[in-house]
Amino acid sequence: MNYNLILVRFGELTIKGRNRRRFESLMFTNIKQALASFSKLEFERSYGRLFIHLNGENFDAVSERLSEIFGLSSFSPVVRAENKVEAIQDAALQVMRGLERTPKTFKVTVRRTWKDFPHDSQQMNHLVGAYVLRNTPDLKVDVRNPEIELKVDIQAEATFVYCRVIPGAGGFPIGMNGKAMLLLSGGIDSPVAGWMAMRKGLEIEAVHFHSYPFTSEQATEKVVSLTQRLAHYGGRLKLHLVPFTEIQTMLAQKGRENLIITLMRRSMLRIAEKLAERSGALALVTGDSLGQVASQTLGSMNVIGRTVSLPLLRPLVMMDKLDIIRQAEKIGTYETSILPYEDCCTLFVPKSPATNPNLHVVERIEAGMKAELERLIEEAVAGTETVLIDSRGRVPAARKAEAAGTADEDRWF
Numbered sequence: 001m002n003y004n005l006i007l008v009r010f011g012e013l014t015i016k017g018r019n020r021r022r023f024e025s026l027m028f029t030n031i032k033q034a035l036a037s038f039s040k041l042e043f044e045r046s047y048g049r050l051f052i053h054l055n056g057e058n059f060d061a062v063s064e065r066l067s068e069i070f071g072l073s074s075f076s077p078v079v080r081a082e083n084k085v086e087a088i089q090d091a092a093l094q095v096m097r098g099l100e101r102t103p104k105t106f107k108v109t110v111r112r113t114w115k116d117f118p119h120d121s122q123q124m125n126h127l128v129g130a131y132v133l134r135n136t137p138d139l140k141v142d143v144r145n146p147e148i149e150l151k152v153d154i155q156a157e158a159t160f161v162y163c164r165v166i167p168g169a170g171g172f173p174i175g176m177n178g179k180a181m182l183l184l185s186g187g188i189d190s191p192v193a194g195w196m197a198m199r200k201g202l203e204i205e206a207v208h209f210h211s212y213p214f215t216s217e218q219a220t221e222k223v224v225s226l227t228q229r230l231a232h233y234g235g236r237l238k239l240h241l242v243p244f245t246e247i248q249t250m251l252a253q254k255g256r257e258n259l260i261i262t263l264m265r266r267s268m269l270r271i272a273e274k275l276a277e278r279s280g281a282l283a284l285v286t287g288d289s290l291g292q293v294a295s296q297t298l299g300s301m302n303v304i305g306r307t308v309s310l311p312l313l314r315p316l317v318m319m320d321k322l323d324i325i326r327q328a329e330k331i332g333t334y335e336t337s338i339l340p341y342e343d344c345c346t347l348f349v350p351k352s353p354a355t356n357p358n359l360h361v362v363e364r365i366e367a368g369m370k371a372e373l374e375r376l377i378e379e380a381v382a383g384t385e386t387v388l389i390d391s392r393g394r395v396p397a398a399r400k401a402e403a404a405g406t407a408d409e410d411r412w413f
Contacts, residue, residue, distance in 0.1 A: 001098025003059055003077035007153075007160055008050040008066065011073035011170050024048070027071045027173040033235065034069050038062055046157070063166060068233055070199045071176075072168025076151075078160040083117060088124070089131040091161040092150055096132055096139075099163070105142035106132070107149055114156040128152055172201030174234050179203040180283040180313060181276045183268065184239075186222045186341060189287030189316055191230060191333040192324055196315035197285045198234045205279055206230070206237060207272045209244040219341035227389040229333050236395065240275055241385040244268070247376045254365065258354045261295045262362055266307040267377060273308045274381050283311040289324065290317050299356035306359065 010027055028045060035041055035052075041062070044051040054062065059077060066075055081091035096106070110124040119127065132150070133139055153160045182194040184206040197204055208223045220241065227239045244267075251263050272284050288296045295304065305312045316324055328334035366373060388395040 001095070003079070004054050005078050005080055005160075006052040006054065006059070006062065006066070006075055007078045007162065008052060008075045009073045009168075010048060010050075011071050011168060011172070020048075023071075023173065023176055026176055030071065030173045030175075031066075031069055034065055035062065038065075046155075066168065067166065068169055070169050070171045070201070070233070071173035073170065074165050074168050076162040076165050078162040081159045081161060083114070083154065083159055085119065085124075085127055088152060088154075088159050088161065089128055091159070092128045092132055092152065093135055095150065095161050095163055096136060096148070099148065102136075102139075103147035104138070105140050105146045105148070107141060107143045107146040108132070108152065109149055110152040110154065112154045114154050116156075117154050124152060124154070169199060171199035174198050174201060175203045177201035178283070179205070179279065179281040180285045181240075181272050181279070181281045182206045182285045183272055183287070184208050184223060184226065185287070186219055186226070186337065186339075187287065188328050188334060188337040189289060189292075189324055191226045191287075191337060192327050192331065193285055193287040193315045194230050195233060195327070195331050195333075197313065198230070200315075202283075202285070204230075204234065204237065204285065205275075205281065206239045207242060207275055208239060209242045209268055209271075211245040211248050212243070214245065214248070216341060218339075222336060222339050222341045224387070224389060224394065225336045226333055228391060228393050229331070229336065231389050232391045233331070236388055236390045238279070239387050239389050241387065242268075242271055242275075242380050243383045244380060247373070247380060250369070250372065250376060254369065256365060258352055259357055259362060259365065261353050262300060262303060262357045263365065265295055265304045266362070266366070267373065269304065269308045269312070270377055271380050271384075273310050274377070275384065276310055278381075281310075283313050284308065285313045285315065287316055288314045289319055289321065292321060294353035294355045297355045300354070303357045303359045303362055 008031065010024065028043070028050060031050065032043060038057045040055040040057050042053040042055060044053065052062070066072065079091040079095055081087040108125045108129040110121040110128065112121045112124065128150070129141060133141070148163050150163050151161070177200060180197055180202045182190065182197060182204045184190045184194060185208070194204055194206065206227050208220070210220055224239065227237055231237045247267050248264060251260055256263070269284065276284060288301060291297060294300060325334060328337060
């Protein structure tokens, strides 16, 4: 059956009460921008939901894109009918006849939101079900375990009939909960952490530390590709490429091999916090998973995290590695993450890294090189290159000019 109308239901934002109008407006903007490539679509807003008129666009293609938009609870291809019994019955039969495979059993579930409709839900269950049965040979009713559940939603403006409920990505629309800086390595974990942060309504900017010539151009392009994939879900993203060679070299020369990862990560957080202040971000996001490596034991995370005052968000902290890998495969970052190009952290991994570093020892080491470390951190911030990434890759000058003319409400996609 060729549907022309999609009913979109919003997700977690529906619990937000007084802020609901703002959240629905942001959700509508994000959906409209995500579907911008489908030029024939028309949008119709309603309280707590959205209708999309396909006007000949391919339902499967639109459906695939809709399923990736954060903030959507679910959506359904629907047939719209007048609020008359005969029209609703005809729409129900149309939906049943449009199924790819004729079921043996079904049930009707009527939801009567518009209370002025002359028949209650139970009466409509009978009226619709009996009509479908009379016109469909061999079909039977099974209220406990039906093959198809035919749903009838009676609203004030019209009645909507459907049998498919397609899950959305859930969460909150991007930008609803502010902005955060994602520390993006070339590994498996941090892109998943970024995806989860966006799903909870955070706009993110990515921060990547490179140590050229110790790390290659391929390693940087790998991170660009990961950012590009995240941009598929979150629209245009800024990627901050931080030169980290001088800091890494200086720390390596201090002779505290077992603490070098701890010292490097504390310096990275300091730099990320400065970039966050410059960008108006209110948190830092990392891909830490408790106990996964030496720097992600509870003792290490405690010492590393104390270096910044901004909230440090760790979406993966309680996830197992296999669960993270499965999520990376699902969102399309895994194959890029496992490419054999090293990031700066893997170059200086000691044989016996500290798993429970002493905070006072670490602070004493940093105090002994305070002036030099502060200078190098400021130089790294000043030398940071920021590139704009969208789902097609680096944004060239022509697309940047186009983006500069885009209204603020359209910034996400």
